[in-house]
Amino acid sequence: LLHHARAVQNQIEAMAGDLAAYADGLRARVRLLANTAATSELLRDILPAFLVAHPRIDIDLDERPSHEIAQAVASGAADLGIAATWAGLSHLEQKPFFIDRLVVIAARNWPRFAGLRTISLSEILGESFVGLSTGHALQEHITRQAARLGGHLHVRIRVPGLDNVCRLVAQGAGIAIVPESAARRSARSLRSLRLTDDWATRQLNLCARRFDELTPQAKLLAAALV
Template identity: 25%
Template sequence: MELRQLEYFVAVAEEAGFTRAAARLHVAQPGVSAQIRQLERELGEPLFDRSGRGARLTAVGEAVLPYARAALAAVSGMRQVADEFTGLLRGRVVMGGVATPSVLDLPGMLAAFHERHPAVEISLVESGSGQLLDGVVTGRFDLGLLGLGGPLPPGLGVQVVVDQALVAVVHRGHELAGARSIRVAELKGLPLISLPPGTGLRAALEEVCGRAGFAPHVAFEAGEPYVLGQLAARGLGVAVLPESAVAGAESELHVLAVVEPELRGRMGVVWRADGQTSPAARAFIEHARRHLPDLAE
């Protein structure tokens, strides 16, 4: 039994598929499959049910997964202890993030950390806020950069890095194009264009509309804020998006402030404040918090 086999086994279990695990590990998919089959032969039992789409753990797979994770953690701990004697920080950190405003300079933050700790491998994964939050809670991500909506699960730390107004935008020929603002209550029944569920913007929109006594009618969804504006420019509805996402499209769009109450969108970095983290992860979290803004509420 080799550590590589255990690493591949854990990756396939967490990704629920051989192809996604291979992409995460930066290896060819046949190699992952071959190592898992070898591990199954050594254990004498199948670890995955391959009958459907993806790969689901069998009962045996579920039972041995904690031991595989513990073995990998023990080896990582041995390396970390040895590295502490040489002053070298090594390991792997995983950051999950959504599309971010350029003002945050995320590439600069990552480059500065790599320059300081070249032996630490950094992985950046893009996903929705809901999946990112779950990934931080379960330990898949060491740090998440995501939209903030409702309350966070216990045991997490958060630093707000973006706090900006959310605005409503329509095309220049829309009946609302003559107004400067729109009350939240006036959004009722309008065909809205929004980010999908699980994002901080969508959570903020649903929360403020719920307080006004109605559920928003979202006619179109898109995963990128700038696409929301493009849909509105084609006359498909009223887009709700961050104020910064309108920049450069004012010739096609009319912007309305959302009032009574004001609608705001927040983004933050989130990490596990409780539980064990590797030295590399701790250093990365501290570096990110120093580099990124800290907007006190």
């Protein structure tokens, strides 16, 4: 019991120190929401470089579906968001981030896809899938699209992170739908097919209620993102 009490006390003291730093203006925190594809890209290069360049700025990055991102930014629950334009961003100010294309990946020796370069979701609903863990924005998006076709995905395993998905697919555990950028990183071990459904190509935009009303720290992050 004494051990747990000391642990709680240490946590409280650490939180108090963090709060004091923010109150004194020594540190600042920016709240950023992004969908799965954007989160994957952000964590690769952009955010690490930003954090190194700005040691007094902290970032709360959370992965959400695009429609939730739009709502959170509009309500002020997040400073910045990166979301697909289909989610209804017209009430927010926007700047282009990148075009996200979803592709189907399979092991190079996956017999079903021999000779194919494109495919639709309806053609692969009977396949076994490797999926992202429950709660991932991309997985929820794909599941909704399958439901609209009157089907569902047979997910053999759910794993955290796109790199893990690609690794299992390359070993023949199933197929998956991932952002093209993720498939490209594992191109040597995967077969990639363009997904022909309209929803598979998405313009992702950086959004805010008003960019000119952001805190100085959030403005710095916005500039780094676009």
